[in-house]
Amino acid sequence: MLDSTMASRKKHSEPTSNLRVAVRIRPMNGTERSEKCTNVVKVDKGKQAIELKGKSFGPFFRTYDPDTTQEEIYSDLVSSQIKKVIAGFNCTVFAYGQTGTGKTFTMEGGRTDAKSSTDDPTTGIIPRAVEDIFEQLERCGCEEYSLRVSYIELYNEELFDLLASTDNEDRERLRIFDDPNKKGVIVSGVEEVPVRNRSDVFKLLQLGAEKRRTAATLMNMHSSRSHSLFMVNVVIRENTTTGEELVKQGKLNLVDLAGSENIGRSGAQGNRAKEAGSINQSLLTLGRVIRLLTTNGQHIPYRESKLTRLLQDSLGGSTITSLIATLSPSSSNFEESQSTLEYAMRAANIKNKPVCNTKLSKKTILKEYSDEIEKLRRDLRAAREKNGVIISQESHDEFQKNSEKVQELEQHLDNAVDRLRIFTEDQMHMDEQYRQLYERKGELEDRLRDRIREMAVKEKELADTNDVLNKHIEVIGLMHTSALKAFDQLTTSQGAADEMQTDLRAFWRKVDEMERADDRNKIVIDHFSKKMSDFIDTTSKLTNSLKADGDLLSKKLSENICPHVKSMESAHRDIESTAMDMETHAICIMKKSSEAEKKVIDNMTAISMENRIRLETVMKTCDDFYKSYSAKSQEFTQMVVDKLDEVKKQVSDFTEDMKPLVSTLHQTTCDSYEARTNESKKNVEHVRAACSSMADSMKALMLQVEQLSTKVAENHEKQVIADQNNQETILDTLNTAETVVQSLEDNIVETCDVKQEMDDTKKTLKQTDAKQENHIQVEKERAEEKENEVKVALKSFSDEAEATRGEAREFSNTLKSRFSATSEKCKVTGELVSDCTKKATDELSSLLDEFTKSTIVVTKESAAVVNSVVLVHVDPSVNVPQRILPSFPLVSELNQPVEPEVLLGFGEGNDDFDTDELATKKRRVTSFVRRDSLLETTNNFLSPSSIIKRREQAIEEEEDFEN
Numbered sequence: 027m028l029d030s031t032m033a034s035r036k037k038h039s040e041p042t043s044n045l046r047v048a049v050r051i052r053p054m055n056g057t058e059r060s061e062k063c064t065n066v067v068k069v070d071k072g073k074q075a076i077e078l079k080g081k082s083f084g085p086f087f088r089t090y091d092p093d094t095t096q097e098e099i100y101s102d103l104v105s106s107q108i109k110k111v112i113a114g115f116n117c118t119v120f121a122y123g124q125t126g127t128g129k130t131f132t133m134e135g136g137r138t139d140a141k142s143s144t145d146d147p148t149t150g151i152i153p154r155a156v157e158d159i160f161e162q163l164e165r166c167g168c169e170e171y172s173l174r175v176s177y178i179e180l181y182n183e184e185l186f187d188l189l190a191s192t193d194n195e196d197r198e199r200l201r202i203f204d205d206p207n208k209k210g211v212i213v214s215g216v217e218e219v220p221v222r223n224r225s226d227v228f229k230l231l232q233l234g235a236e237k238r239r240t241a242a243t244l245m246n247m248h249s250s251r252s253h254s255l256f257m258v259n260v261v262i263r264e265n266t267t268t269g270e271e272l273v274k275q276g277k278l279n280l281v282d283l284a285g286s287e288n289i290g291r292s293g294a295q296g297n298r299a300k301e302a303g304s305i306n307q308s309l310l311t312l313g314r315v316i317r318l319l320t321t322n323g324q325h326i327p328y329r330e331s332k333l334t335r336l337l338q339d340s341l342g343g344s345t346i347t348s349l350i351a352t353l354s355p356s357s358s359n360f361e362e363s364q365s366t367l368e369y370a371m372r373a374a375n376i377k378n379k380p381v382c383n384t385k386l387s388k389k390t391i392l393k394e395y396s397d398e399i400e401k402l403r404r405d406l407r408a409a410r411e412k413n414g415v416i417i418s419q420e421s422h423d424e425f426q427k428n429s430e431k432v433q434e435l436e437q438h439l440d441n442a443v444d445r446l447r448i449f450t451e452d453q454m455h456m457d458e459q460y461r462q463l464y465e466r467k468g469e470l471e472d473r474l475r476d477r478i479r480e481m482a483v484k485e486k487e488l489a490d491t492n493d494v495l496n497k498h499i500e501v502i503g504l505m506h507t508s509a510l511k512a513f514d515q516l517t518t519s520q521g522a523a524d525e526m527q528t529d530l531r532a533f534w535r536k537v538d539e540m541e542r543a544d545d546r547n548k549i550v551i552d553h554f555s556k557k558m559s560d561f562i563d564t565t566s567k568l569t570n571s572l573k574a575d576g577d578l579l580s581k582k583l584s585e586n587i588c589p590h591v592k593s594m595e596s597a598h599r600d601i602e603s604t605a606m607d608m609e610t611h612a613i614c615i616m617k618k619s620s621e622a623e624k625k626v627i628d629n630m631t632a633i634s635m636e637n638r639i640r641l642e643t644v645m646k647t648c649d650d651f652y653k654s655y656s657a658k659s660q661e662f663t664q665m666v667v668d669k670l671d672e673v674k675k676q677v678s679d680f681t682e683d684m685k686p687l688v689s690t691l692h693q694t695t696c697d698s699y700e701a702r703t704n705e706s707k708k709n710v711e712h713v714r715a716a717c718s719s720m721a722d723s724m725k726a727l728m729l730q731v732e733q734l735s736t737k738v739a740e741n742h743e744k745q746v747i748a749d750q751n752n753q754e755t756i757l758d759t760l761n762t763a764e765t766v767v768q769s770l771e772d773n774i775v776e777t778c779d780v781k782q783e784m785d786d787t788k789k790t791l792k793q794t795d796a797k798q799e800n801h802i803q804v805e806k807e808r809a810e811e812k813e814n815e816v817k818v819a820l821k822s823f824s825d826e827a828e829a830t831r832g833e834a835r836e837f838s839n840t841l842k843s844r845f846s847a848t849s850e851k852c853k854v855t856g857e858l859v860s861d862c863t864k865k866a867t868d869e870l871s872s873l874l875d876e877f878t879k880s881t882i883v884v885t886k887e888s889a890a891v892v893n894s895v896v897l898v899h900v901d902p903s904v905n906v907p908q909r910i911l912p913s914f915p916l917v918s919e920l921n922q923p924v925e926p927e928v929l930l931g932f933g934e935g936n937d938d939f940d941t942d943e944l945a946t947k948k949r950r951v952t953s954f955v956r957r958d959s960l961l962e963t964t965n966n967f968l969s970p971s972s973i974i975k976r977r978e979q980a981i982e983e984e985e986d987f988e989n
């Protein structure tokens with residue numbers, strides 16, 4: 027809904043004002059430059075006018091040249107309107123101009139993905155305005171508010187919702203109604219999307235921009251083919267002191283019109299041409315409305331196009347409206363630019379009467395909504411009932427009309443319900459904001475209480491500091507007063523000093539005069555000196571006698587002092603002798619200790635030498651023994667090796683000898699055995715054959731068998747004997763072998779004997795080792811003994827050293843006592859000397875008295891002589907003014923500087939204060955003031971060297987104070 031329900035309740039109006047028309051010229055684009063077009067538009071900033079080929083248009087509210095940035099336009103033209111929206115006004119900003127002159131660029135911005143104006147300087151008015159609304163709401167402390175945005179486009183005289191969730195093709199056409207009760211129009215069914223932050227809005231803006239119909243034409247690559255309207259509805263809730271909740275509503279309409287276009291030049295055909303026709307038609311109606319508004323036309327044809335219906339309240343209504351007319355600077359667009367400027371001039375004459383929407387209580391609004399809904403329901407019921415009645419044929423037209431009315435009422439009702447829903451949602455959102463605020467308020471109150479407590483403590487501290495500061499100020503005031511007084515005194519002193527200086531100069535002149543008088547007097551004095559020389563003679567005589575007396579006295583004194591001096595000398599000698607003794611003793615001790623040391627070293631060296639020799643002997647013996655032992659063992663080993671070689675050789679020879687013998691023996695044995703076996707076999711075969719033949723002739727041949735068996739037995743016996751012989755031979759051979767083995771065994775036994783010998787040698791060696799060990803052990807024991815001896819010697823040496831030290835200590839004690847006795851003597855002598863000196867002084871003083879008396883006598887006499895001398899006298903006071911010197915304040919009378927402890931902020935009764943330090947500081951301050959004032963006053967009368975001397979003295983004094 028463009029014109030809100032609030033419009034009817036407008037109360038606070040502003041004075042009538044003209045539409046704020048601004049003209050913006052875009053830079054030349056690439057095509058224009060390539061076509062070598064010239065720039066025909068000039069901005070006259072002074073007159074806020076535009077010159078087109080020399081013809082001036084204007085003045086306008088603002089004029090912007092091609093260099094003007096988006097930011098400048100926004101802050102100059104739109105920012106102030108955001109304040110008005112938040113205050114409860116409805117505001118409209120719309121861009122009008124030829125196609126491709128920068129309307130979309132001005133309203134939406136460059137085609138980038140930037141999310142905020144800080145990221146991208148080409149960001150247009152719409153995103154900047156939304157950002158600004160949020161910022162200004164936060165800045166003015168609005169905590170309970172609701173923002174809703176709608177985005178619609180008017181394409182070919184049809185309205186579409188750019189934020190609807192449906193696709194481009196299926197998008198539902200929106201309907202516009204005149205609000206039955208109030209002025210303005212209602213766009214039915216448009217989405218009013220709640221936005222809670224900036225990013226929500228940017229997303230919606232992007233969504234809408236994507237859905238908006240654009241196409242490439244010869245004039246613009248992304249030409250908008252529809253008018254677009256971005257609406258931001260701001261609802262703010264305020265709580266009155268009585269606890270009532272008031273709701274205030276403001277609305278911002280941001281309109282980007284499609285560009286007027288010359289169809290021929292833009293190259294639009296088909297759909298594009300239809301679009302261009304529709305665009306131009308709506309822009310013509312807009313132009314007519316504008317013209318009639320400025321010529322006080324009776325009937326304003328708002329209803330002739332949807333665009334003018336939508337902009338009705340912005341043109342000649344209660345909205346604060348700004349129009350930005352965009353121009354191309356190029357000569358090729360001269361006619362279009364002229365037409366735009368004329369259009370803008372006319373629009374600048376439209377008068378609006380801005381009215382602020384009334385703040386209404388939540389209750390009132392709810393009641394209004396429910397009343398409206400109730401009324402609409404009633405109307406709808408009545409209309410439906412009418413439809414339900416059976417009507418005549420004649421009343422058919424009326425029935426048709428009624429049906430349309432029912433439909434319209436239904437739409438109205440839906441709309442009212444929708445608005446109520448939106449209102450309730452807004453209220454809920456604000457309730458939530460309120461709850462968060464309430465919680466935050468609680469937190470803040472707690473923090474505030476803490477802060478108040480802290481503040482109280484801080485205030486107390488501040489008061490204390492203030493007191494201290496006041497005291498300081500008081501002290502500084504006192505100091506200032508006393509400094510002023512001191513300054514006055516110093517000025518007075520300075521005046522007096524100046525006068526004195528004048529006097530001094532006169533005095534010096536007088537001194538010159540006196541010098542001259544002196545010269546004259548000199549002559550007189552010469553005479554006088556002659557006379558005086560006589561007196562001097564007298565005086566010298568007197569002095570001589572005095573000198574003689576003095577000599578006598580000094581002689582006496584020296585006589586008196588002499589014995590004491592002698593005694594002192596003897597004491598001195600004593601000390602010297604003691605010192606000598608000490609030295610001798612020390613030398614003696616040194617000698618003794620060095621002797622003892624030497625002795626010990628010698629002892630140690632002797633012992634170690636002896637030990638070394640012994641050990642060397644032992645080592646040598648061992649070495650010899652081991653050498654002989656190794657030679658013997660080598661020899662023995664060699665012998666064993668030789669023996670073994672021999673045995674090996676014998677064994678191998680024997681083996682070699684035995685080999686053929688054994689093999690022969692073996693062969694023979696084997697052969698005889700074989701032969702025997704063969705023979706036995708043969709015999710057995712024979713026997714078998716005989717037995718078999720005998721079996722046939724058993725009995726007959728029994729004898730023969732017996733003979734044969736006897737023969738066989740005999741043969742067998744012979745054979746056995748032969749076998750036995752053979753065996754005996756073998757046995758002999760074996761015996762021989764045995765003998766050889768025996769001899770071998772003997773050899774081995776012999777070898778074993780060698781082994782035995784070796785074992786014996788080992789044993790001997792072991793024994794020798796044991797002996798050696800014993801020997802070493804003995805040597806060790808002896809070395810230990812020697813060591814003990816050395817230890818004993820060392821002990822005796824240390825005892826001796828201890829004794830020597832004791833002696834030295836004793837000696838030093840004796841010396842100490844001798845020293846103290848001598849010093850006592852010296853003291854006594856000193857006292858005696860001082861007595862003598864005193865006596866001598868007394869005598870001398872009496873002598874001096876005498877001398878003085880005689881001098882007085884002589885002086886008197888000389889005075890008498892002097893009196894006889896008449897000198898020229900010059901009165902120094904003549905010509906020197908007899909001035910009464912002003913009385914300079916004494917140091918004690920001088921203005922005392924403020925007490926340092928007061929200055930430092932330490933009052934009475936402050937126990938922490940260090941009184942010594944205070945006194946020092948006080949003294950220092952006082953002394954500085956006094957010294958400086960006195961020095962300044964008296965320096966005028968002193969010579970530079972005296973001034974320096976006095977300064978040095980003062981510095982010393984100061985240092986003394988500090989110490």
Ligand SMILES: Nc1ncnc2c1ncn2[C@@H]1O[C@H](COP(=O)(O)OP(=O)(O)OP(=O)(O)O)[C@@H](O)[C@H]1O
Nearest residue numbers: 052053125126127128129130131246249250284285
């Ligand atoms: N002030 C400017 N500075 C730089 N470029 C600009 C400016 N104004 C317009 N342009 C550029 O000119 C081209 C056309 O601008 P734009 O699309 O905003 O024109 P339009 O008036 O909206 O056109 P249409 O009516 O066809 O939609 C764009 O590429 C845009 O970036």
